[in-house]
Amino acid sequence: MATKMLETALRRHGDVAILDLTGEIDGFADEVLNAAYAAAEQTAPRAILLNFKGVDYINSTGIALIVGLLAQARRAGRKLLTCHLGPHYTEIFQITRLADFMSLYPDEASALAQDS
Amino acid sequence: MSVWLNSLWKKLFGPPAGSAPADPAPAPPVEAGASPAILDLDIAPHDPLAAYFQSAPHPVEIDKLNFDSPALRQLKANGTRLVVPLVSQGELIGLINLGPRRSEQDYSADDRGLLSNLATQAAPAVRVAQLVRQQQLEAQERERMEQELRVARLIQQTLLPRELPQLAGWNLSAYYQPARAVGGDFYDFIRLEDGRLVLIIGDVTDKGVPAALVMATTRSILRSGAQRWASPGQVLQYANDMLVGDIPPKMFVTCLYALLDPASGNLVYANAGHDLPYRRHRDGVAEMRAIGMPLGLLPGMVYDEQTVQLEPGDSVLLYSDGLVEAHNPQREMFGFPRLQACLTQHPGGAGLVDYLLAERAGFVGPDWDQEDDTALVILQREAAADDGLRPLASFDWPSEPGNERLAMEKVAAVVRAAVDLPPARLERLKTAVAEATMNAMEHGHKYQPELTVHFEVRASATRLAVQITDHGGQPMPRAQTPDLDAKLAGQQSPRGWGLFLIEKMVDELNVTTDGQHHTVELVMHIPEAAHGHQDA
Numbered sequence: 001m002a003t004k005m006l007e008t009a010l011r012r013h014g015d016v017a018i019l020d021l022t023g024e025i026d027g028f029a030d031e032v033l034n035a036a037y038a039a040a041e042q043t044a045p046r047a048i049l050l051n052f053k054g055v056d057y058i059n060s061t062g063i064a065l066i067v068g069l070l071a072q073a074r075r076a077g078r079k080l081l082t083c084h085l086g087p088h089y090t091e092i093f094q095i096t097r098l099a100d101f102m103s104l105y106p107d108e109a110s111a112l113a114q115d116s
Numbered sequence: 117m118s119v120w121l122n123s124l125w126k127k128l129f130g131p132p133a134g135s136a137p138a139d140p141a142p143a144p145p146v147e148a149g150a151s152p153a154i155l156d157l158d159i160a161p162h163d164p165l166a167a168y169f170q171s172a173p174h175p176v177e178i179d180k181l182n183f184d185s186p187a188l189r190q191l192k193a194n195g196t197r198l199v200v201p202l203v204s205q206g207e208l209i210g211l212i213n214l215g216p217r218r219s220e221q222d223y224s225a226d227d228r229g230l231l232s233n234l235a236t237q238a239a240p241a242v243r244v245a246q247l248v249r250q251q252q253l254e255a256q257e258r259e260r261m262e263q264e265l266r267v268a269r270l271i272q273q274t275l276l277p278r279e280l281p282q283l284a285g286w287n288l289s290a291y292y293q294p295a296r297a298v299g300g301d302f303y304d305f306i307r308l309e310d311g312r313l314v315l316i317i318g319d320v321t322d323k324g325v326p327a328a329l330v331m332a333t334t335r336s337i338l339r340s341g342a343q344r345w346a347s348p349g350q351v352l353q354y355a356n357d358m359l360v361g362d363i364p365p366k367m368f369v370t371c372l373y374a375l376l377d378p379a380s381g382n383l384v385y386a387n388a389g390h391d392l393p394y395r396r397h398r399d400g401v402a403e404m405r406a407i408g409m410p411l412g413l414l415p416g417m418v419y420d421e422q423t424v425q426l427e428p429g430d431s432v433l434l435y436s437d438g439l440v441e442a443h444n445p446q447r448e449m450f451g452f453p454r455l456q457a458c459l460t461q462h463p464g465g466a467g468l469v470d471y472l473l474a475e476r477a478g479f480v481g482p483d484w485d486q487e488d489d490t491a492l493v494i495l496q497r498e499a500a501a502d503d504g505l506r507p508l509a510s511f512d513w514p515s516e517p518g519n520e521r522l523a524m525e526k527v528a529a530v531v532r533a534a535v536d537l538p539p540a541r542l543e544r545l546k547t548a549v550a551e552a553t554m555n556a557m558e559h560g561h562k563y564q565p566e567l568t569v570h571f572e573v574r575a576s577a578t579r580l581a582v583q584i585t586d587h588g589g590q591p592m593p594r595a596q597t598p599d600l601d602a603k604l605a606g607q608q609s610p611r612g613w614g615l616f617l618i619e620k621m622v623d624e625l626n627v628t629t630d631g632q633h634h635t636v637e638l639v640m641h642i643p644e645a646a647h648g649h650q651d652a
Contacts, residue, residue: 024521026518026521027517027518028517028518057521057550059520059521059547059550059551059554060551060554060611060613060614060617061554061611063613063617064609064610064611064612064613065610067600067603067604067610068610070604071603071604071605071606071610074604087540087543088540088543088544088547091544092547092617095617095620096598096600096613096616096617097600098600100600101600101604
């Protein structure tokens with residue numbers, strides 16, 4: 001399969017946990033993404049920033065995974081932020097109204113600066 | 117004398133003199149003074165006696181003849197004394213044979229005069245009787261042959277398809293013309309439950325009722341094979357195995373068997389020794405080769421199977437040898453090169469039948485006697501629709517998870533190379549293609565990798581259309597409009613975004629389902645160049 005499996009890295013910046021995502025967010029990303037999100041939650045951050053800089057493909061299954069993360073974050077009273085979505089996926093987050101529930105920032109610096 | 121005339125009449129109503137088979141019944145021995153038995157005499161054409169009688173239309177004393185002649189020996193052995201040849205219009209048509217007189221005296225000059233007169237008057241009457249008899253026999257033979265031809269034609273006409281299958285996006289035409297002697301040509305169409313169509317053309321060697329019966333048998337075997345196997349090679353192998361034990365000696369069947377998937381244009385075919393079909397493509401005309409022996413010749417044959425992808429505008433011609441083997445008055449054959457040239461000249465489709473027949477008629481001339489049956493089947497994939505969409509690409513992709521991404525990139529590459537679509541709109545199209553492909557693989561094919569999703573990419577100056585077809589035949593369950601609030605509250609599955617996204621991404625979404633196939637057409641409008649590369 002030519003699909004690139006999703007890879008994640010967890011960083012911490014103040015009270016924000018940053019998840020760097022690399023690869024594709026589709027059905028194959030299910031376990032990796034949920035495990036990475038659980039690891040981020042373990043650090044009990046105020047907010048979790050999903051960094052889409054290395055993501056080149058999100059399909060409808062991927063959208064469903066993000067909806068799942070958003071539901072978890074809301075239950076835990078945690079903010080979910082994104083950066084580096086790019087114009088196309090920004091549009092999709094708007095169409096799906098995900099953008100109504102999570103703040104979209106063009107890059108990491110603006111996300112950290114404005115969400116404080 | 118009545119005894120001898122009886123013999124004569126008996127002979128008259130047998131085959132005409134001089135042409136009948138020799139009857140080797142030996143003449144019975146003649147006792148002195150006894151009447152000779154009725155003589156069944158056959159004079160061979162080269163026997164000198166024939167020439168002698170023909171030149172001497174008067175009573176002839178047999179004992180006085182002395183030359184080497186089998187018929188003369190037979191007459192002498194039979195005790196014949198006098199022979200009066202019956203000659204009509206210079207042709208020897210019979211003999212009056214006389215044995216010795218009861219008085220044992222020689223025949224007198226009066227007797228001979230009487231016999232001469234009798235022969236002169238009897239000959240024309242006998243000739244007329246012979247001709248009438250001959251005509252009766254010929255009429256009976258003609259009637260028998262006509263009857264056989266009627267039966268053969270009836271069998272053939274009953275078994276040829278009465279109507280052509282209707283396939284959306286395809287034109288089918290067929291033509292059949294029996295020769296006077298009715299050969300064993302046939303064609304057939306079988307619509308399978310999954311929507312695919314079997315096309316068959318075949319030719320039984322030999323003519324008349326035997327050929328028609330073998331044709332009927334072959335047709336039935338192929339029909340049952342078509343329901344059992346999806347592989348044309350396997351169907352022909354089965355038909356060969358079934359026929360080889362039962363077919364009359366020296367008869368065999370050539371047959372081309374093709375299986376069309378109308379949704380994708382994929383045509384799989386196998387050939388049992390039949391004339392190679394032609395495919396007319398925009399790049400030219402080519403033979404469709406596949407190797408295999410005619411049906412019914414040898415047991416255990418296997419058949420090569422080939423595939424060809426028919427694109428919009430492509431035509432395929434199946435035909436029997438009555439077309440290519442027609443001869444002109446100079447005994448030249450119509451032939452394959454001429455046929456191939458005809459196909460290059462003509463755009464294909466239904467009009468091709470008339471064109472080919474006209475070309476053949478021009479070649480053979482007005483006095484042509486059709487030598488063999490002619491059967492033609494023409495399949496054409498309709499050219500791009502009236503909106504002027506021209507085909508850009510046509511391909512298939514197996515149904516495996518993740519493949520939607522590859523198909524998406526393939527479509528994107530095709531579009532980038534051919535259409536001036538702004539990048540943002542291309543991204544939208546890519547997402548729509550990926551989602552529609554996932555639906556086809558998941559809902560249509562349940563991710564069975566051997567089922568392929570078919571893609572057609574077409575474009576005009578103002579529109580770009582991508583058709584994505586699966587074999588599921590079931591319309592996608594219309595998901596409820598996704599409600600993010602409900603999803604976040606756990607009242608709706610987090611999934612169910614696919615169709616929603618497709619609808620939002622493209623300018624037109626056309627969905628068609630025919631019970632066997634489900635096609636999603638994604639249309640993007642191409643902005644005029646004057647508007648520049650603005651986002652939508």
